[in-house]
Amino acid sequence: MRIGIDVGGTKIEIAALDDEGNERLRRRLPTPQGDYPATLQAIARLVDLCERELGERGSVGIGIPGAESPSSGLIRNANSTCLIGRPLRRDLEALLGREIRLANDANCFALSEACDGSARGAATVFGVILGTGVGGGLVVGGRALRGAHAIAGEWGHNPLGEADDAPPPCYCGRRGCIETYLSGPGLAADHFRHTGQQLDAPAIERAAAGGDAGCEATLQRFEARLGRALASVINLFDPEVVVLGGGLSNMQRLYRNLPARCGPHVFSDDFYTRIVPPAHGDSSGVRGAARLWD
Template sequence: MHLGIDLGGTKTEIMVLNADNKAVYNKRVASPQGDYTKTLTNLSSLILEAEKSLGQRCTIGIGIPGSISPTSGLVQNANSTWLIGNNLKQDLECSIGRPVALANDADCFTLSEASDGAAKDQTCVFGVILGTGVGGGICINQHILVGPNAITGEWGHNVMPAPLQTNSNAAQCYCGKTHCIETYLSGPAFVRRTIETTGAEASSVQELLKLSTEDTQIKDAFERYYEGLAYALAQVVNVLDPNAIVLGGGLSNLRDLYIEV
């Protein structure tokens, strides 16, 4: 059996597939915030609990919100910043006593969609994560491009095009820069900016979406989000000219996004 984990900034989800690629186990829990040790413990517990429930050991693969540095083996470029600089692969392998495969979550998503998902049989696919962070991956003929620095597709740290930049409340990204696309298009960033500009009493994109039906200011905020995503993706299109762009992450569930963008 094959055990996979999606380690997100907000939630961690585990799934186990049998030899026929049928899901036989699934569980989702909140991701520990700001604590590497708790994250490690959480991953170990999820794995051991699943295997105990199924009565056998599995192969293990984990998608992480960052990447593994090819030179140091340490986590880099993770919006879950407490992972950065840690040898997650080694530490987890020591904890459970066997090999673990780690890869960037956006790369995993892109490869999956290009292999047997929404972009199946497309030559060039750009996969987009719109969630706690903003990530991306590039797949050519069902092969992921990783690059020498393991940062291929990380468009979230390009600069938001000037027409969409908001200088009055520009947020600093965890990478140390301002005006990163991630600071405009991630879920937390969108919620923060909308609350600041509209005074809305909400704590999630879903709550803002409900309010937007009666509040024109919030509705306008969603329109600006769609416009910002369009501008940002246009940069990717001009460089890559992909056959397909596939969207994932929590904000990919916004139905109007596919019409407006």
């Protein structure tokens, strides 16, 4: 039995998979906000619940919104900031009494979709998270790339290169990161800067579909920025498939409009990369975490 855990900004989810990848159990708890010890206990509680209900012990893989430093073993670059500077792997191994495998949540998402999701059969896959933050994971030949610094695919903290007199600040300490424009909060903030309206992403999408010109303009800016940002990854990695995940991946217009937004910035005479929604929805992260033991 393979147990996967996805530690998100609002929820911690657990799933148990059998050897064929079939889901045996899935549960979730709210993420304790800003509380590292409570986060550890919530993870342990979910593992205990899972193993008691299924009557067996499993391997544990965990996806987190950050990365483990190869030198110190401490978590860094996490938008769940209570994890930053913490020895998460060591603490969880002590709490759970076993070895665990730990990876960035976007790597887990990409791995899941490459193994048995929307990108099944593709040799090269870029998995994108467009949610509370912006992340990415790269899969080659069915294996997630980690990289020398454990940051492979982390495009969200590259500069977007937007012509902006006052680029928005990012939690990482920089300004104008891709995440500050292309996350859900980034989209809402951009809409507010241009219209003075405080709307979240789903409300903006609904209003645009209803003919609101300001909301439509916001989504067109978002698509243009996303197309340009994705093109920089395509020029470097040239994936066969890009899978979009996170809350913003539910916007169906992205799959119609993004190829034309990417194409002009890609160093090619044509655009072949498929841009697709996830097969497993918001369960891809937790399924990919379980597959860290494949």
